[in-house]
Amino acid sequence: MMDALAKLGRGALDFFERLGRGHLFLMYVLAGSPPLLLRLRLWTQQMYSVGVLSLLIVAVAGLFVGMVLGLQGYNTLVDFGSEESLGVMVALSLVQELGPVLAAVLFAARAGTSLTAEIGLMKTTEQLSGMEMMAVDPLQRVIAPRFWASFVSVPLLAAIFSAVGVFGGYFVGVGLLGVDDGAFWSQIQSRVDFHEDVMNGVIKSVVFGFVAAWIALFEGYDAVPTSEGVARATTRTVVHTSIAVLGLDFVLTALMFD
Amino acid sequence: MFHNRNLEIVVGLFVALGFAALFILAMKVSNLSAFSDQEGYSVSARFDNIGGLKVQAPVTMAGVRVGRVEGIGFDQETFEAVVTLKIYNEFKQLPRDTSASIFTSGLLGEQYIALEAGGDVKNLAAGDEFKITQSALVLEELIGQFLFKAAEGGE
Numbered sequence: 387m388m389d390a391l392a393k394l395g396r397g398a399l400d401f402f403e404r405l406g407r408g409h410l411f412l413m414y415v416l417a418g419s420p421p422l423l424l425r426l427r428l429w430t431q432q433m434y435s436v437g438v439l440s441l442l443i444v445a446v447a448g449l450f451v452g453m454v455l456g457l458q459g460y461n462t463l464v465d466f467g468s469e470e471s472l473g474v475m476v477a478l479s480l481v482q483e484l485g486p487v488l489a490a491v492l493f494a495a496r497a498g499t500s501l502t503a504e505i506g507l508m509k510t511t512e513q514l515s516g517m518e519m520m521a522v523d524p525l526q527r528v529i530a531p532r533f534w535a536s537f538v539s540v541p542l543l544a545a546i547f548s549a550v551g552v553f554g555g556y557f558v559g560v561g562l563l564g565v566d567d568g569a570f571w572s573q574i575q576s577r578v579d580f581h582e583d584v585m586n587g588v589i590k591s592v593v594f595g596f597v598a599a600w601i602a603l604f605e606g607y608d609a610v611p612t613s614e615g616v617a618r619a620t621t622r623t624v625v626h627t628s629i630a631v632l633g634l635d636f637v638l639t640a641l642m643f644d
Numbered sequence: 645m646f647h648n649r650n651l652e653i654v655v656g657l658f659v660a661l662g663f664a665a666l667f668i669l670a671m672k673v674s675n676l677s678a679f680s681d682q683e684g685y686s687v688s689a690r691f692d693n694i695g696g697l698k699v700q701a702p703v704t705m706a707g708v709r710v711g712r713v714e715g716i717g718f719d720q721e722t723f724e725a726v727v728t729l730k731i732y733n734e735f736k737q738l739p740r741d742t743s744a745s746i747f748t749s750g751l752l753g754e755q756y757i758a759l760e761a762g763g764d765v766k767n768l769a770a771g772d773e774f775k776i777t778q779s780a781l782v783l784e785e786l787i788g789q790f791l792f793k794a795a796e797g798g799e
Contacts, residue, residue, distance in 0.1 A: 427648065433655040441658060477673050542662025549665035552673055571672070579700075580674040588666070 408604045411525075415533050415603070418526040428531040436497045436532065437539030441546070443496050444489055448547035451484055452476060452554025459555075460563050469563075473570040474577045476555030481578065481587045482643065485548030487635050490594035493540050494627035498602035501532055502623040505606025506616035514607075529607065533599045540595025541588060548587065586642045593638065594631050601627045684711055684730040685770035689744045689757070694725045695780025697746055697755045703729050705759040710735040713757065729757065731768075739764040743776035755780060 422429060459475045505528065508514050514524045552574075559565040578584065602623045609619035694716065703711035711731035719726050731738065741762030748755050762776075 430648075430652050430655050433658065434651050438654050438658045441661070481669060481673065538659075542659060542665075545662050545665040545669060549668045549673075552669075574673055578674040580670055584666075584669050584674045 404608070407608060408600070411604050411607060412600055414525050415529050418523060419530045419534065421526055422530050422534065425531075428527070429535055432531045432535035433539065436501070436535045437542065440493055440496045440539065440543060444492055444543045444547050445550050447488060447492055448480075448485070448550035449554040451488065451547075452480060452551030452556075453558045455479060455484075455551070456555035456558035456563070460559060460565070469559075469565050470569040470573055472559045472565050473552075473555065473574040476559070477552050477574045477578050478583060480548045480551040480555075481583050482590075483635070483639070485551065486544045486587050486591035486594055487631055489544035489547040489591060490540055490598050490631045491628050493536070493543060493595075494598050494602065494624055494631070497536065497539070498598055498623045498627055499620050501536070501599075501602040502606040502609070502620045503616060505529070505532075505603060506609035506611075506619050509607065509609060510611040510613070510616060512611075529603050533603055536599030536602065537592075537595045540598055541591040544591035544594075545588070582643075586638075589642070590635065590638050593634060597630050597634060598627050601630060682732045684732040685736075686714060687729050687731060687768055687770070687772050687774065689727050689729060689774040689777050690719070690722070690724040691727060691746060691777050691779045692724060693779040693782060694727060695746060695748075695755055695782055697727065697757070697780065701754065702756045703731065703759065704756060705735070705738075705761070710759065727757070736767065738768045740766045740768055740772065741775060742768060743778065744774040745778035746780035748781070 455476045456472060459472050460469055463469045463472055463475070505514075508524075508528065514528070517524045517527060556570060560567050560570055605619040605623045605626070606616075609615045697713060697716065699713055699716060701713040702709050703713065711729055713727060714730040715728040717726040717728070718724075729744070738759065739762045741764040743760050743762065745758050745760070746755055747758050
Protein backbone atom coordinates (compact mmCIF):
# COMPACT_ATOMS: atom_id res chain seq x y z
CA MET A 387 0.00 0.00 0.00
CA MET A 388 2.62 2.51 1.09
CA ASP A 389 4.89 1.26 -1.67
CA ALA A 390 2.25 1.91 -4.30
CA LEU A 391 1.67 5.39 -2.89
CA ALA A 392 5.39 6.10 -2.89
CA LYS A 393 5.63 4.90 -6.47
CA LEU A 394 2.80 7.23 -7.52
CA GLY A 395 4.45 10.10 -5.69
CA ARG A 396 7.79 9.42 -7.32
CA GLY A 397 6.16 9.25 -10.73
CA ALA A 398 4.46 12.59 -10.18
CA LEU A 399 7.66 14.18 -8.87
CA ASP A 400 9.64 12.85 -11.83
CA PHE A 401 7.03 14.19 -14.20
CA PHE A 402 7.02 17.67 -12.73
CA GLU A 403 10.79 17.73 -12.40
CA ARG A 404 11.07 16.91 -16.09
CA LEU A 405 8.51 19.55 -16.94
CA GLY A 406 10.50 22.07 -14.93
CA ARG A 407 13.74 21.05 -16.61
CA GLY A 408 12.04 21.45 -19.96
CA HIS A 409 10.98 25.00 -19.16
CA LEU A 410 14.37 25.94 -17.74
CA PHE A 411 15.95 24.49 -20.87
CA LEU A 412 13.66 26.63 -23.03
CA MET A 413 14.52 29.74 -21.04
CA TYR A 414 18.26 29.11 -21.35
CA VAL A 415 17.91 28.53 -25.08
CA LEU A 416 15.93 31.74 -25.55
CA ALA A 417 18.38 33.66 -23.36
CA GLY A 418 21.29 32.19 -25.32
CA SER A 419 19.82 33.10 -28.68
CA PRO A 420 20.88 36.73 -29.25
CA PRO A 421 24.56 35.81 -29.94
CA LEU A 422 23.21 33.69 -32.78
CA LEU A 423 22.61 36.89 -34.73
CA LEU A 424 26.38 37.25 -35.02
CA ARG A 425 26.72 33.73 -36.40
CA LEU A 426 23.91 33.44 -38.87
CA ARG A 427 25.85 30.79 -40.76
CA LEU A 428 25.13 28.27 -38.00
CA TRP A 429 21.46 28.98 -38.45
CA THR A 430 21.66 28.68 -42.25
CA GLN A 431 23.31 25.28 -41.96
CA GLN A 432 20.53 24.06 -39.72
CA MET A 433 17.89 25.56 -41.98
CA TYR A 434 19.32 23.35 -44.69
CA SER A 435 19.34 20.11 -42.74
CA VAL A 436 16.06 20.78 -40.92
CA GLY A 437 13.99 22.70 -43.44
CA VAL A 438 15.24 22.15 -46.98
CA LEU A 439 15.65 18.41 -46.54
CA SER A 440 12.10 18.13 -45.17
CA LEU A 441 10.77 19.90 -48.23
CA LEU A 442 10.33 16.83 -50.38
CA ILE A 443 8.34 14.74 -47.92
CA VAL A 444 6.15 17.72 -47.01
CA ALA A 445 5.44 18.65 -50.63
CA VAL A 446 4.70 15.07 -51.69
CA ALA A 447 2.50 14.45 -48.65
CA GLY A 448 0.68 17.73 -49.29
CA LEU A 449 0.05 16.81 -52.91
CA PHE A 450 -1.43 13.44 -52.00
CA VAL A 451 -3.48 14.76 -49.10
CA GLY A 452 -4.95 17.39 -51.42
CA MET A 453 -5.67 14.78 -54.08
CA VAL A 454 -7.39 12.46 -51.61
CA LEU A 455 -9.45 15.36 -50.25
CA GLY A 456 -10.48 16.21 -53.79
CA LEU A 457 -11.49 12.64 -54.56
CA GLN A 458 -13.37 11.99 -51.33
CA GLY A 459 -14.95 15.42 -51.22
CA TYR A 460 -16.17 15.06 -54.78
CA ASN A 461 -17.84 11.73 -54.06
CA THR A 462 -19.72 13.26 -51.14
CA LEU A 463 -20.56 16.61 -52.70
CA VAL A 464 -21.72 15.26 -56.04
CA ASP A 465 -24.68 13.61 -54.27
CA PHE A 466 -25.92 17.07 -53.34
CA GLY A 467 -25.14 18.57 -56.70
CA SER A 468 -22.72 21.02 -55.11
CA GLU A 469 -19.42 19.77 -56.45
CA GLU A 470 -18.46 23.40 -57.15
CA SER A 471 -17.84 23.72 -53.41
CA LEU A 472 -15.07 21.15 -53.69
CA GLY A 473 -12.44 23.86 -53.83
CA VAL A 474 -13.71 25.50 -50.64
CA MET A 475 -13.72 22.20 -48.81
CA VAL A 476 -10.20 21.31 -49.89
CA ALA A 477 -8.79 24.78 -49.27
CA LEU A 478 -10.40 25.32 -45.87
CA SER A 479 -9.48 21.91 -44.49
CA LEU A 480 -5.90 22.31 -45.70
CA VAL A 481 -5.36 25.89 -44.62
CA GLN A 482 -7.04 25.61 -41.23
CA GLU A 483 -6.23 22.11 -40.07
CA LEU A 484 -4.32 19.68 -42.22
CA GLY A 485 -1.57 22.01 -43.38
CA PRO A 486 -0.32 23.14 -39.97
CA VAL A 487 -0.95 19.81 -38.19
CA LEU A 488 0.41 17.40 -40.78
CA ALA A 489 3.39 19.62 -41.59
CA ALA A 490 4.28 19.71 -37.88
CA VAL A 491 3.85 15.95 -37.44
CA LEU A 492 5.84 15.19 -40.58
CA PHE A 493 8.46 17.64 -39.40
CA ALA A 494 8.72 15.82 -36.07
CA ALA A 495 9.11 12.52 -37.88
CA ARG A 496 11.59 13.76 -40.48
CA ALA A 497 13.64 16.42 -38.70
CA GLY A 498 12.69 16.24 -35.02
CA THR A 499 13.94 12.68 -34.64
CA SER A 500 17.27 13.47 -36.26
CA LEU A 501 17.69 16.50 -33.99
CA THR A 502 16.98 14.39 -30.91
CA ALA A 503 19.32 11.61 -32.04
CA GLU A 504 22.06 14.09 -32.93
CA ILE A 505 21.93 15.96 -29.64
CA GLY A 506 21.48 12.74 -27.67
CA LEU A 507 24.54 11.22 -29.30
CA MET A 508 26.53 14.40 -28.71
CA LYS A 509 25.62 14.05 -25.07
CA THR A 510 26.41 10.33 -25.00
CA THR A 511 29.82 10.83 -26.57
CA GLU A 512 30.42 13.72 -24.16
CA GLN A 513 30.80 16.30 -26.89
CA LEU A 514 28.48 18.63 -25.00
CA SER A 515 30.54 18.40 -21.81
CA GLY A 516 33.64 18.80 -23.95
CA MET A 517 32.29 22.07 -25.25
CA GLU A 518 31.53 23.23 -21.74
CA MET A 519 35.13 22.44 -20.79
CA MET A 520 36.27 24.75 -23.56
CA ALA A 521 33.94 27.45 -22.20
CA VAL A 522 31.64 27.14 -25.21
CA ASP A 523 28.02 27.07 -24.16
CA PRO A 524 26.42 24.16 -26.06
CA LEU A 525 23.00 25.74 -25.60
CA GLN A 526 24.22 28.75 -27.57
CA ARG A 527 26.41 26.97 -30.07
CA VAL A 528 24.44 23.78 -30.74
CA ILE A 529 20.88 24.05 -29.52
CA ALA A 530 19.90 27.65 -30.30
CA PRO A 531 20.61 27.50 -34.07
CA ARG A 532 18.65 24.26 -34.33
CA PHE A 533 15.79 25.71 -32.31
CA TRP A 534 15.40 28.81 -34.45
CA ALA A 535 15.86 26.89 -37.69
CA SER A 536 13.01 24.54 -36.72
CA PHE A 537 10.87 27.42 -35.49
CA VAL A 538 11.19 29.20 -38.83
CA SER A 539 10.94 26.07 -40.96
CA VAL A 540 7.64 24.68 -39.71
CA PRO A 541 5.43 27.65 -40.75
CA LEU A 542 7.14 27.74 -44.16
CA LEU A 543 6.64 24.01 -44.61
CA ALA A 544 2.99 24.30 -43.53
CA ALA A 545 2.38 27.05 -46.07
CA ILE A 546 4.00 24.94 -48.79
CA PHE A 547 1.95 21.92 -47.70
CA SER A 548 -1.32 23.86 -47.96
CA ALA A 549 -0.49 25.47 -51.29
CA VAL A 550 0.64 22.19 -52.87
CA GLY A 551 -2.42 20.45 -51.40
CA VAL A 552 -4.83 22.96 -52.94
CA PHE A 553 -3.24 22.31 -56.31
CA GLY A 554 -3.48 18.55 -55.67
CA GLY A 555 -7.20 18.97 -55.06
CA TYR A 556 -7.38 21.11 -58.18
CA PHE A 557 -5.72 18.44 -60.35
CA VAL A 558 -8.11 15.76 -59.16
CA GLY A 559 -11.25 17.90 -59.01
CA VAL A 560 -10.86 19.93 -62.19
CA GLY A 561 -8.47 17.73 -64.12
CA LEU A 562 -9.88 14.28 -63.51
CA LEU A 563 -13.43 14.70 -62.26
CA GLY A 564 -14.55 17.63 -64.35
CA VAL A 565 -15.45 20.28 -61.77
CA ASP A 566 -15.71 23.67 -63.43
CA ASP A 567 -12.38 25.48 -63.38
CA GLY A 568 -13.74 28.98 -62.74
CA ALA A 569 -16.23 27.88 -60.09
CA PHE A 570 -13.49 26.01 -58.24
CA TRP A 571 -11.37 29.15 -57.73
CA SER A 572 -14.15 31.69 -57.39
CA GLN A 573 -15.89 29.65 -54.70
CA ILE A 574 -12.60 29.38 -52.83
CA GLN A 575 -11.95 33.09 -53.10
CA SER A 576 -15.41 34.07 -51.94
CA ARG A 577 -15.44 31.77 -48.92
CA VAL A 578 -11.86 31.72 -47.63
CA ASP A 579 -10.95 34.82 -45.70
CA PHE A 580 -7.32 35.86 -45.49
CA HIS A 581 -7.30 37.04 -41.88
CA GLU A 582 -9.84 34.60 -40.50
CA ASP A 583 -8.62 31.45 -42.20
CA VAL A 584 -5.18 31.79 -43.72
CA MET A 585 -3.58 33.87 -40.96
CA ASN A 586 -5.06 31.70 -38.23
CA GLY A 587 -3.52 28.70 -39.95
CA VAL A 588 -0.18 30.52 -39.98
CA ILE A 589 -0.50 31.33 -36.26
CA LYS A 590 -1.18 27.66 -35.60
CA SER A 591 1.88 26.54 -37.53
CA VAL A 592 4.06 29.07 -35.69
CA VAL A 593 2.90 27.61 -32.37
CA PHE A 594 3.44 24.07 -33.64
CA GLY A 595 6.91 24.96 -34.88
CA PHE A 596 7.83 26.30 -31.46
CA VAL A 597 6.51 23.19 -29.72
CA ALA A 598 8.06 20.73 -32.17
CA ALA A 599 11.46 22.40 -31.90
CA TRP A 600 11.30 22.58 -28.13
CA ILE A 601 10.30 18.94 -27.64
CA ALA A 602 12.80 17.52 -30.13
CA LEU A 603 15.75 19.45 -28.66
CA PHE A 604 14.80 18.93 -25.05
CA GLU A 605 14.36 15.19 -25.54
CA GLY A 606 17.84 15.03 -27.05
CA TYR A 607 19.39 17.23 -24.38
CA ASP A 608 17.66 15.36 -21.57
CA ALA A 609 18.27 11.86 -22.97
CA VAL A 610 19.85 9.21 -20.79
CA PRO A 611 23.37 9.09 -22.22
CA THR A 612 23.30 5.50 -23.44
CA SER A 613 22.38 4.09 -26.81
CA GLU A 614 19.11 2.82 -25.36
CA GLY A 615 18.40 6.21 -23.81
CA VAL A 616 18.90 7.96 -27.15
CA ALA A 617 16.60 5.44 -28.85
CA ARG A 618 13.91 6.07 -26.25
CA ALA A 619 14.30 9.82 -26.51
CA THR A 620 13.87 9.63 -30.28
CA THR A 621 10.64 7.67 -29.88
CA ARG A 622 9.41 10.11 -27.26
CA THR A 623 10.03 13.03 -29.62
CA VAL A 624 7.59 11.66 -32.18
CA VAL A 625 5.00 10.59 -29.61
CA HIS A 626 5.10 13.77 -27.56
CA THR A 627 5.19 16.10 -30.53
CA SER A 628 2.23 14.36 -32.14
CA ILE A 629 0.19 14.48 -28.96
CA ALA A 630 1.15 18.08 -28.21
CA VAL A 631 0.41 19.23 -31.75
CA LEU A 632 -2.97 17.50 -31.94
CA GLY A 633 -3.98 18.67 -28.47
CA LEU A 634 -2.87 22.24 -29.11
CA ASP A 635 -4.66 22.13 -32.44
CA PHE A 636 -7.93 21.53 -30.64
CA VAL A 637 -7.27 24.33 -28.15
CA LEU A 638 -6.24 26.80 -30.86
CA THR A 639 -9.19 25.88 -33.06
CA ALA A 640 -11.57 26.39 -30.14
CA LEU A 641 -9.97 29.78 -29.43
CA MET A 642 -9.71 31.10 -32.98
CA PHE A 643 -12.53 29.68 -35.09
CA ASP A 644 -15.42 30.14 -32.70
CA MET B 645 28.13 18.97 -47.49
CA PHE B 646 27.86 21.79 -49.92
CA HIS B 647 29.99 24.84 -50.08
CA ASN B 648 28.73 27.49 -47.73
CA ARG B 649 27.59 29.67 -50.57
CA ASN B 650 25.54 26.93 -52.23
CA LEU B 651 24.06 26.10 -48.87
CA GLU B 652 22.96 29.66 -48.39
CA ILE B 653 21.44 29.76 -51.85
CA VAL B 654 19.46 26.58 -51.20
CA VAL B 655 18.21 27.88 -47.86
CA GLY B 656 17.31 31.17 -49.49
CA LEU B 657 15.33 29.26 -52.12
CA PHE B 658 13.53 27.34 -49.39
CA VAL B 659 12.54 30.50 -47.53
CA ALA B 660 11.44 32.15 -50.78
CA LEU B 661 9.38 29.09 -51.64
CA GLY B 662 7.68 29.21 -48.25
CA PHE B 663 6.76 32.84 -48.69
CA ALA B 664 5.65 32.18 -52.26
CA ALA B 665 3.31 29.48 -50.95
CA LEU B 666 1.90 31.91 -48.41
CA PHE B 667 1.52 34.50 -51.15
CA ILE B 668 -0.38 32.00 -53.31
CA LEU B 669 -2.63 31.19 -50.37
CA ALA B 670 -3.26 34.89 -49.84
CA MET B 671 -3.89 35.84 -53.45
CA LYS B 672 -5.25 32.78 -55.16
CA VAL B 673 -6.95 30.93 -52.33
CA SER B 674 -8.31 33.63 -50.05
CA ASN B 675 -10.36 36.69 -50.84
CA LEU B 676 -7.56 39.13 -50.08
CA SER B 677 -7.29 40.17 -53.71
CA ALA B 678 -11.04 40.73 -53.92
CA PHE B 679 -11.18 43.01 -50.92
CA SER B 680 -7.74 44.61 -50.93
CA ASP B 681 -9.29 47.30 -48.73
CA GLN B 682 -10.71 49.48 -51.44
CA GLU B 683 -11.56 52.99 -50.38
CA GLY B 684 -15.23 53.73 -50.23
CA TYR B 685 -17.96 55.79 -48.65
CA SER B 686 -20.61 54.60 -46.22
CA VAL B 687 -24.35 54.72 -46.68
CA SER B 688 -26.99 53.05 -44.56
CA ALA B 689 -30.21 51.21 -45.22
CA ARG B 690 -33.03 50.07 -42.94
CA PHE B 691 -34.68 46.70 -43.35
CA ASP B 692 -37.58 45.03 -41.56
CA ASN B 693 -35.78 41.73 -41.77
CA ILE B 694 -32.27 41.03 -43.02
CA GLY B 695 -32.57 37.25 -42.97
CA GLY B 696 -29.12 35.72 -42.95
CA LEU B 697 -27.16 38.73 -44.22
CA LYS B 698 -23.63 38.87 -42.85
CA VAL B 699 -20.94 41.50 -42.51
CA GLN B 700 -18.64 41.43 -45.58
CA ALA B 701 -21.49 40.25 -47.80
CA PRO B 702 -21.29 41.69 -51.32
CA VAL B 703 -23.26 44.70 -52.49
CA THR B 704 -24.01 44.45 -56.17
CA MET B 705 -25.58 46.52 -58.85
CA ALA B 706 -26.71 44.81 -62.04
CA GLY B 707 -24.75 41.82 -60.76
CA VAL B 708 -21.48 43.75 -60.49
CA ARG B 709 -19.88 44.08 -57.09
CA VAL B 710 -19.87 47.74 -56.07
CA GLY B 711 -19.26 47.44 -52.34
CA ARG B 712 -19.71 45.34 -49.25
CA VAL B 713 -21.69 45.24 -46.02
CA GLU B 714 -19.68 47.06 -43.39
CA GLY B 715 -21.84 46.67 -40.31
CA ILE B 716 -25.19 45.46 -39.10
CA GLY B 717 -26.99 47.19 -36.25
CA PHE B 718 -30.41 47.32 -34.66
CA ASP B 719 -32.56 50.39 -34.07
CA GLN B 720 -34.28 49.97 -30.71
CA GLU B 721 -36.94 52.57 -31.44
CA THR B 722 -38.21 51.42 -34.79
CA PHE B 723 -37.18 47.78 -34.35
CA GLU B 724 -35.50 47.76 -37.71
CA ALA B 725 -32.13 46.45 -38.77
CA VAL B 726 -29.70 49.17 -39.79
CA VAL B 727 -27.19 47.95 -42.35
CA THR B 728 -24.14 50.07 -43.16
CA LEU B 729 -22.89 49.61 -46.70
CA LYS B 730 -19.49 50.59 -47.99
CA ILE B 731 -19.70 51.59 -51.64
CA TYR B 732 -16.37 51.79 -53.45
CA ASN B 733 -15.31 55.26 -54.50
CA GLU B 734 -15.34 54.45 -58.20
CA PHE B 735 -19.14 54.09 -58.00
CA LYS B 736 -19.92 57.62 -56.85
CA GLN B 737 -22.75 58.32 -59.22
CA LEU B 738 -25.63 56.43 -57.64
CA PRO B 739 -28.93 58.35 -57.80
CA ARG B 740 -30.40 59.33 -54.43
CA ASP B 741 -33.51 57.23 -54.87
CA THR B 742 -31.55 54.04 -55.46
CA SER B 743 -33.32 51.12 -53.81
CA ALA B 744 -31.68 48.31 -51.87
CA SER B 745 -32.99 44.73 -51.69
CA ILE B 746 -31.66 41.64 -49.96
CA PHE B 747 -31.47 38.66 -52.28
CA THR B 748 -30.15 35.15 -52.01
CA SER B 749 -27.66 33.87 -54.55
CA GLY B 750 -29.07 30.54 -55.64
CA LEU B 751 -31.68 28.69 -53.65
CA LEU B 752 -29.57 28.12 -50.55
CA GLY B 753 -26.62 30.41 -51.20
CA GLU B 754 -25.39 33.36 -49.18
CA GLN B 755 -27.37 36.58 -49.05
CA TYR B 756 -26.29 39.81 -50.65
CA ILE B 757 -27.62 43.30 -51.22
CA ALA B 758 -28.65 44.31 -54.70
CA LEU B 759 -28.99 47.98 -55.57
CA GLU B 760 -31.27 49.26 -58.28
CA ALA B 761 -30.78 52.76 -59.63
CA GLY B 762 -33.61 55.26 -59.52
CA GLY B 763 -34.10 58.40 -61.59
CA ASP B 764 -33.01 61.20 -59.27
CA VAL B 765 -30.50 63.68 -60.71
CA LYS B 766 -28.74 64.11 -57.37
CA ASN B 767 -26.27 61.47 -56.24
CA LEU B 768 -25.95 59.61 -52.97
CA ALA B 769 -23.34 61.04 -50.65
CA ALA B 770 -21.56 59.57 -47.65
CA GLY B 771 -23.91 59.15 -44.68
CA ASP B 772 -27.09 59.10 -46.74
CA GLU B 773 -29.77 56.51 -46.28
CA PHE B 774 -31.58 54.41 -48.83
CA LYS B 775 -35.26 55.41 -48.91
CA ILE B 776 -36.63 52.34 -50.60
CA THR B 777 -35.62 48.96 -49.24
CA GLN B 778 -36.89 45.44 -49.63
CA SER B 779 -36.32 42.89 -46.88
CA ALA B 780 -34.94 39.44 -47.25
CA LEU B 781 -37.29 36.70 -48.30
CA VAL B 782 -37.49 34.20 -45.49
CA LEU B 783 -38.16 30.83 -47.01
CA GLU B 784 -40.17 29.56 -44.03
CA GLU B 785 -42.50 32.58 -44.14
CA LEU B 786 -42.99 32.09 -47.84
CA ILE B 787 -43.84 28.44 -47.43
CA GLY B 788 -46.14 29.31 -44.52
CA GLN B 789 -47.98 31.85 -46.63
CA PHE B 790 -48.23 29.43 -49.49
CA LEU B 791 -49.66 26.69 -47.27
CA PHE B 792 -52.10 29.16 -45.72
CA LYS B 793 -53.27 30.29 -49.15
CA ALA B 794 -53.58 26.70 -50.35
CA ALA B 795 -55.66 25.79 -47.29
CA GLU B 796 -57.85 28.86 -47.80
CA GLY B 797 -58.40 28.07 -51.47
CA GLY B 798 -59.25 24.47 -50.69
CA GLU B 799 -62.27 25.31 -48.55
